[in-house]
Amino acid sequence: MSAENMEYLTVALPKGKVFNKAAALFEKIGYTANGLSDKSRKLIITNEEKKIRFIITKTADVPVYVEYGAADIGVIGKDVLLESAKDVYELLDLKIAKCHLMMAVPQKFKRPQLSDYANTRVATKFPHIAAAFFNSKGMQMEYIKLHGSIELGPIVGLSESIVDIVETGTTLRENELEEYAFIADATARLIANRASFKIKFARISKLTEDLRKIVNKK
Numbered sequence: 001m002s003a004e005n006m007e008y009l010t011v012a013l014p015k016g017k018v019f020n021k022a023a024a025l026f027e028k029i030g031y032t033a034n035g036l037s038d039k040s041r042k043l044i045i046t047n048e049e050k051k052i053r054f055i056i057t058k059t060a061d062v063p064v065y066v067e068y069g070a071a072d073i074g075v076i077g078k079d080v081l082l083e084s085a086k087d088v089y090e091l092l093d094l095k096i097a098k099c100h101l102m103m104a105v106p107q108k109f110k111r112p113q114l115s116d117y118a119n120t121r122v123a124t125k126f127p128h129i130a131a132a133f134f135n136s137k138g139m140q141m142e143y144i145k146l147h148g149s150i151e152l153g154p155i156v157g158l159s160e161s162i163v164d165i166v167e168t169g170t171t172l173r174e175n176e177l178e179e180y181a182f183i184a185d186a187t188a189r190l191i192a193n194r195a196s197f198k199i200k201f202a203r204i205s206k207l208t209e210d211l212r213k214i215v216n217k218k
Contacts, residue, residue, distance in 0.1 A: 008051045009203055012066055012074035013038070014059040018188050021096040022075040029210040063088060063191065072196035073204060079165050079186040083126045089197050091208045092190040095215050099167040101129060101183040106154045107176050114181055115139065120160035123153025130163040133183050151175045 011031070013022055019038040026032060033047035038056050045054045055071050063086035065071040075094065079101055103114075103122075111117060118139045124130045127143040134141045144159055146152075151171060153159040165186050166172060172179060190208060197204055 006199070008046075008053050009073070009200060009207075010053040010055060010071045012055045012057055012062045012071035014062050014074075014076060015056060016059055018059070018075060018077065018097045019056070022094065022188060025094060025096070025211060025214060028214050029207065031207065060084070066191050066193050069193045069195060071193065072200060073190060073192045073207070075188055076191055077165075077186050077188050078184065079126060079129070081189055081191065082129050082132075082184065085128060087194065089192040089194060090189050091192050091197075091204075092212055092215065094188045094190055094211065097188045099165045099186050101126065101163065101165055101186050102179045103130075103133070103161055103163050103181040103183065104151075104166070104172055104177045105161045105180045107178045109154075109160075110178060110180070117141075117161055121153075121158065122161050122163055123150050123159035124163040125150060126163055126165075129183065133163070133181075151177055 013019055015038040023036055031052055033045045033052060033054055035042065036045050036054055040056060045056065046052070055065060057065060059076065059080055062074040062076040063081060063084040066074040066088050067086040077097060081090065114137060119141065121142045121144055122130050123144045123146050125146060127145050130143055144153065150162045150164045153162050154177065155175060161180070163183065166179065169179065190211060192204055
């Protein structure tokens with residue numbers, strides 16, 4: 001780690017719906033910078049006075065930047081963190097962007113027991129999470145990774161079920177799907193690079209505890 005990198009604390013924030021909530025939390029503890037926005041054309045936004053650098057990146061890339069030390073800390077949804085399986089520290093549940101991972105099935109063809117879905121096809125953006133869940137139930141499944149509307153899988157006969165994140169359940173209901181099994185909560189988490197956490201322990205620990213006080217007031 002260079003002397004310059006030692007001087008700064010680099011934070012990776014995801015573009016999209018998590019960004020504004022995460023940026024607001026950081027601002028409450030004095031971590032912000034002029035022009036900090038996920039719409040900015042600048043790739044790195046710096047607060048020279050407080051020696052903070054913000055990297056604004058695609059959601060799926062946040063754990064990558066943190067694991068390899070390009071960012072010291074980052075904010076990422078638990079769903080992305082579990083699916084990526086990156087070697088980082090999970091420091092704090094920020095309790096923002098609340099949703100959860102679940103299995104859903106067509107209402108018309110709902111089977112009595114979870115085990116009745118063994119050896120069927122699952123459409124998902126999260127094949128690793130899905131596999132871990134079904135393996136824990138002793139079920140072998142076929143996983144079909146999709147990048148668009150997961151709900152379409154059962155509707156067109158591509159799969160018998162889906163594994164996805166859900167916030168309100170509106171999209172499921174509109175497509176006549178029903179949540180069948182809960183897998184995990186998927187709120188946004190504060191993560192840290194393992195080396196950075198040791199080298200910059202005092203600063204990262206104080207930031208974490210300051211955020212914890214804000215989060216616990218909610």
